Amino acid sequence: MSHVAVADPRATLMAAREELLGAFAAVLERGRYILSEEVAAFEREWAARCGVPHAIGVSSGTDALALALRAVGVGPGDEVLVPAMTAIATWMAVSQIGAVPVGVDIEPDGGGMDPEAARRACGPRTRALVVVHLFGQPANLAALGEVARAADVPLIEDAAQAHRARLAGQPIGSLGAAAAFSFYPTKNLGAVGDAGAVTTPDPAVADRVRVLREYGWRTRADAEVCGVNARLDEVQAAFLRVMLGRLDENIDRRREIAAAYLGALADVAGLELPVSRADSEPVWHLFAVRHPRRDALAAALEQAGIGTAVHYETPPHLNTAFRPGGWPEGSFPVAERHARTALSLPMHPALRDPEVDRVIEQVNRAASEI
Numbered sequence: 001m002s003h004v005a006v007a008d009p010r011a012t013l014m015a016a017r018e019e020l021l022g023a024f025a026a027v028l029e030r031g032r033y034i035l036s037e038e039v040a041a042f043e044r045e046w047a048a049r050c051g052v053p054h055a056i057g058v059s060s061g062t063d064a065l066a067l068a069l070r071a072v073g074v075g076p077g078d079e080v081l082v083p084a085m086t087a088i089a090t091w092m093a094v095s096q097i098g099a100v101p102v103g104v105d106i107e108p109d110g111g112g113m114d115p116e117a118a119r120r121a122c123g124p125r126t127r128a129l130v131v132v133h134l135f136g137q138p139a140n141l142a143a144l145g146e147v148a149r150a151a152d153v154p155l156i157e158d159a160a161q162a163h164r165a166r167l168a169g170q171p172i173g174s175l176g177a178a179a180a181f182s183f184y185p186t187k188n189l190g191a192v193g194d195a196g197a198v199t200t201p202d203p204a205v206a207d208r209v210r211v212l213r214e215y216g217w218r219t220r221a222d223a224e225v226c227g228v229n230a231r232l233d234e235v236q237a238a239f240l241r242v243m244l245g246r247l248d249e250n251i252d253r254r255r256e257i258a259a260a261y262l263g264a265l266a267d268v269a270g271l272e273l274p275v276s277r278a279d280s281e282p283v284w285h286l287f288a289v290r291h292p293r294r295d296a297l298a299a300a301l302e303q304a305g306i307g308t309a310v311h312y313e314t315p316p317h318l319n320t321a322f323r324p325g326g327w328p329e330g331s332f333p334v335a336e337r338h339a340r341t342a343l344s345l346p347m348h349p350a351l352r353d354p355e356v357d358r359v360i361e362q363v364n365r366a367a368s369e370i
């Protein structure tokens with residue numbers, strides 16, 4: 001029996017093979033490879049999808065977050081609140097610009113930053129709050145927005161896992177001072193390589209990101225600040241425009257799979273299913289369950305040909321790079337418990353119904369045997 005992949009970017013991209021090859025040929029033949037019409041068109045289309053006036057294409061999600069933070073005024077030595085359970089990239093974007101990531105524990109159910117813990121973590125050097133919509137589940141932005149307002153700092157969305165998700169009817173990516181998207185191949189909108197974008201309602205923030213992404217240039221005659229090269233290139237922008245045409249149907253498919261799992265796995269002993277906020281429309285970048293015997297469950301599923309993954313094995317604060325930050329084990333108990341118990345089940349748009357049924361059957365069997 002074939003192996004069921006936990007994620008399969010190749011299958012999703014191959015479904016658009018002819019269109020992608022056509023898009024590549026058009027860019028190749030046109031001869032303009034950097035910051036030209038494909039990037040401009042993608043930026044317009046992505047801004048419209050996010051319900052904001054501005055999107056700026058950049059080289060990755062990490063760079064998007066780093067540039068968004070710089071554009072709202074975060075600099076060296078400033079403290080930035082970040083969730084204690086997220087991709088390591090969230091913390092790295094903060095340290096990349098010389099700022100200091102300050103961990104905040106997550107909510108027990110949702111996995112987003114805990115507003116009460118965020119309030120306690122605010123201090124005199126706090127300059128921004130980065131909220132992550134982990135696994136495509138919108139975080140508690142109403143409460144976290146209050147925390148940011150009370151501290152008088154901007155709220156930045158790390159929306160790398162939440163393309164097209166909504167909260168109280170509003171698109172993720174439009175709800176803070178700026179948002180960072182990643183188009184890494186496995187993300188809900190994936191390129192054929194690295195890519196990212198910043199979205200923002202604020203024209204001044206958009207302007208600063210544009211200047212920073214290309215050497216600090218406003219014009220080629222003068223670099224007005226010290227910028228970087230974090231451009232999105234024309235080929236990836238053209239690919240993203242193709243995949244954008246399929247994004248909504250791909251998300252619908254993720255939702256069908258999530259609904260099947262939620263329905264059929266509700267009574268599995270020991271298994272905790274993901275919980276969505278009542279007013280949210282999640283997009284299921286990942287389907288992460290929790291189980292006290294996670295490693296045994298993963299091994300039993302692998303035996304049965306079901307791929308799984310752990311997001312994330314090591315919470316950022318326990319990585320060697322962040323040890324000097326001084327958070328020993330036990331600092332963020334909810335995040336650490338998540339890291340010990342989380343298991344992501346297969347979730348991608350190319351998953352077929354018989355494969356979904358097999359996952360359900362095998363999770364039921366494995367959970368009863370371990």
Ligand SMILES: *Cc1c(COP(=O)(O)O)cnc(C)c1O
Binds near residue numbers: 089160183
């Ligand atoms: C993928 C991801 C990033 C980083 O994006 P890259 O494009 O790989 O740089 C940042 N934050 C989160 C939550 C992510 O999932």
